[in-house]
Amino acid sequence: MKSVLIAAAGSGVSWQMINRLKIVWGDEVRVIAVDTNPRHLVAASLIADEFAQVPPSSSPDYGVVIADLLCRHEVTHCYPMVSEDFRVFELLSREPRLSFCDFVMPANEVKAAYDKLHLFNILHASCFPIPSTLNVDCVCLDEIEGDRIFVKPRSGFGSKGARLMLKPELPGFGDRDGLVIQSPCGAPEITVDFYHDLHKGHYLGVCRERLEVKSGVCTKARVFIDDELNELGAALARRFGIHGGFCFQVMWHGRWVIVDVNFRLGAGTAISCAVGADFFAASHAARTGLDGMKYLDVALLRNHRCCYVVRQYCEFLTLVQ
Incomplete structure (x- = not known):
């Protein structure tokens, strides 16, 4: 059985990742969710197999606690979800005693995941379009x-x-x-959910125009496929050695320019799932040696110019005292 550790379990993206893993693989995947909040304040604790409250990722104790959890639960895949996670997990990935664990990070320039200036310096040097x-x-x-x-x-x-x-x-x-x-850029702002198989060379991107955003997360979107942005995503994935899923944002500045890259999927990626492209399942499939493309059904988008997706929140009772 695969054991997966998902960091920042209280975040929207971690909820979506845990939810999709359990829907697709059920008991075949054992999910350990961790967060700085107690269990009753983390909805994902209701569907994860194990939950642990951990120090903030900026704490010197965070890496120690995570390493202990990885060893205790024999975790096969470890997913960072916030910037500081990448810095800590990069250090943990170098420890020989944790060699059994796949830290889901880019193969090249991990620092770009937690330092945006470093990210944009690389993009500039590699001739990517940026502001x-x-x-x-x-x-x-x-x-x-x-x-x-x-x-x-x-x-x-x-x-x-x-x-x-x-x-x-x-x-x-x-x-x-x-x-x-x-430099400020103009509308529209597009997020591209992207899948890349570093070994097979397969890739696919689904674009969502952010029509409404709440707390930084897209809640209303126009969803479509764009060949130019698909090739831009493939170039990004190859440059950073990304195996699995990630997302990036573009805006208009006389042409499409990259305004951010997240070396993980986003809370808004569930919008792509709604039209048949389950990037969460595809990403985990790739990391386990399976074909992630089978989870990316984009026939609806191929057969139509675009789709519109809106989202609403759901409430969970977590504790009665």
């Missing part, structure tokens, strides 16, 4: 046209801390350490 991107600590605002800039944390996720501002606001922004600024 002008600068380190806020050594910035020449004249390099960015217009009077507005887009500011976001170097190590962030879920759009937390990201904002549009006027250039004169930057000096008084407060704590500027660890920030990145970029």
Whole structure:
């Protein structure tokens, strides 16, 4: 039996991953969910096989606790879900005693998963289309046209801390350490859920135009397939050595430009599942040596110009005292 550890189990993406694993494989996959919150505050604890409350990923104890869980449960696959997880799991992946575990991360440049400036430096050097991107600590605002800039944390996720501002606001922004600024881009904003098999060379992307966003997660979307963005995703996957699923965002800036890359799937990826493309199952299939493409049924999208998907929330009773 495969044992899978899913980090940040309280997040939307982790819920979706755990849910799809249990729907597709049931008892064939044993899921260990971990989160900083107690069990009764994590909905995914209701469907996971095991749950453990752990320190924050920024804590020096986090890696120790995760390593203990991996050994105790003989975990075969470990999925990071927030930026700091990638930094910690990269270190754990180098420990010989944990060689039995597959840490689901890009094969190249793992630092790009938790440092957006490093990510965009690589994209720039590799000639990917990106907006002008600068380190806020050594910035020449004249390099960015217009009077507005887009500011976001170097190590962030879920759009937390990201904002549009006027250039004169930057000096008084407060704590500027660890920030990145970029040229503002225009609508639409497209997220591309992507699957790539590093060994077989198979790949497929499903695009969702973000029509409504709540807390950084897409809740209403126009879903479609685009050949140009499909090839862009394949190029990204090859550059970073991605085996399985990930997602990236593009916006319009005279052409499609990459505004973010997540080296994991997103909470909004469930929207692709609704039209038949289960990237969560496909990703895990690839990591276990199976053909992930069998879980990506895009006949509906191939036969129609686009689909629209909306989402609603669901409530769970977790504890009665």
